[in-house]
Amino acid sequence: PPCARRSAPAAPPPAPAPSPGSAPPSPPRETRWRWLKVVFLLSSAAVGGLLGWSYLSAEDGVTEVLARHSENLQDKFIEIPCSEDYDSHKRFEGCTPRKCGRGVTDAVITREEASILDLHSGALSLGKHFVNLYRYFGDKIQDIFTEEDFALYRDVRQRIQQRIAQAFGISSASMYLTKPTFFSRINNTEAKTTHDEYWHPHVDKVTYGSFDYTSLLYLSDYTEDFGGGRFVFMDAGSNKTIEPRAGRVSFFTSGSENLHRVEKVHWGTRYAITISFTCNPDHGIGDPVLM
Numbered sequence: 001p002p003c004a005r006r007s008a009p010a011a012p013p014p015a016p017a018p019s020p021g022s023a024p025p026s027p028p029r030e031t032r033w034r035w036l037k038v039v040f041l042l043s044s045a046a047v048g049g050l051l052g053w054s055y056l057s058a059e060d061g062v063t064e065v066l067a068r069h070s071e072n073l074q075d076k077f078i079e080i081p082c083s084e085d086y087d088s089h090k091r092f093e094g095c096t097p098r099k100c101g102r103g104v105t106d107a108v109i110t111r112e113e114a115s116i117l118d119l120h121s122g123a124l125s126l127g128k129h130f131v132n133l134y135r136y137f138g139d140k141i142q143d144i145f146t147e148e149d150f151a152l153y154r155d156v157r158q159r160i161q162q163r164i165a166q167a168f169g170i171s172s173a174s175m176y177l178t179k180p181t182f183f184s185r186i187n188n189t190e191a192k193t194t195h196d197e198y199w200h201p202h203v204d205k206v207t208y209g210s211f212d213y214t215s216l217l218y219l220s221d222y223t224e225d226f227g228g229g230r231f232v233f234m235d236a237g238s239n240k241t242i243e244p245r246a247g248r249v250s251f252f253t254s255g256s257e258n259l260h261r262v263e264k265v266h267w268g269t270r271y272a273i274t275i276s277f278t279c280n281p282d283h284g285i286g287d288p289v290l291m
C-alpha cells in the first residue's frame, strides 16, 4: 500500500532451523543468562564499593570540604565562637582574639610566588620535616637565599598579616611574627621525632604557646603533587577539610576553637610554610634577614 510507513520496524525473519555446521543466529539462552549474571555481579560490586567508600569516609565523622584544590577561592571566612584559651594569657586589647574563626584565600599569594618559595623548600632536604632556616643553614644561608628571596618572604608575610588583621578586625601593627615560623616538607617516610608527627590533632596555642593567629601558605597541590595531606579542622560531630593548593593561604585563630590535624601523606611531597603571629611583643621575632 502507498501509505506504508517506511520506518516501520521490519518483522524479524523467522529463525531458520539450525542446520548442523552453521552458527546459531541468536545467542542461546545459556549465554544470555551468563551475561545477566556478569551484569548483576558487576553492579553488586559497584554498590558494595560505594557503600564501603562512604563508610570509610564517614569513619571520622561527617566531612565537609571548605576549600577544594581545584577551585580558585577569592575569600572565604567563617566566624566561630572563641574558646577560653585566651583568658589564661595576658590580653592585648585590639589584638588578642575577641572574634575567632578561620579563612581561606587564593587571592593573596600567586602561584608564581608560591613556586619561587617552593624551589627553596626543595633545597631544604635533610630527612627532617620541619626546617628552621637559621639553625639549618647557619652561614650557608646566603648560598641558598638571595636578598630578593627574603624580600619576597617579607612581602608575602606582610600581605598575609594584613589579610588576617582585616578578617579579625584588628590592626596589623598590633601583631608580631612569632616562633616557630617554618617550612615543612612532608612525605610518607617515617617520622623521626615526635615533632614530625604532624597528623595528631592539636591546638596551636597549646602546642606552641605564643601563637594567637596561625597561617599556612601551601606550596604544592593536593592530588597533583601528593596524596593524603589534607588539613582537617576537627569540630564536634564534623570535620572540615582544606585541600592544599599552591599559593593558597589558610588562617585561623590559634585557640582550641580550631582543633586540627593534617592527614598522613600517602605519596609525593607536600610543602607548606607556617607563618604564625602573636599579640605579645615580647614573643615577637624579626623577619629573616641576610647578614
Ligand SMILES: O=C(O)CCC(=O)C(=O)O
Residues within 6 Å of the ligand: 184, 198, 204, 216, 231, 260, 261, 262, 272, 274
Ligand atoms: O601544614 C599544615 O597544613 C598544618 C601544620 C600544622 O598544623 C602546624 O604547623 O601546626
Ligand SMILES: [Fe+2]
Residues within 6 Å of the ligand: 202, 203, 204, 260
Ligand atoms: Fe597546627
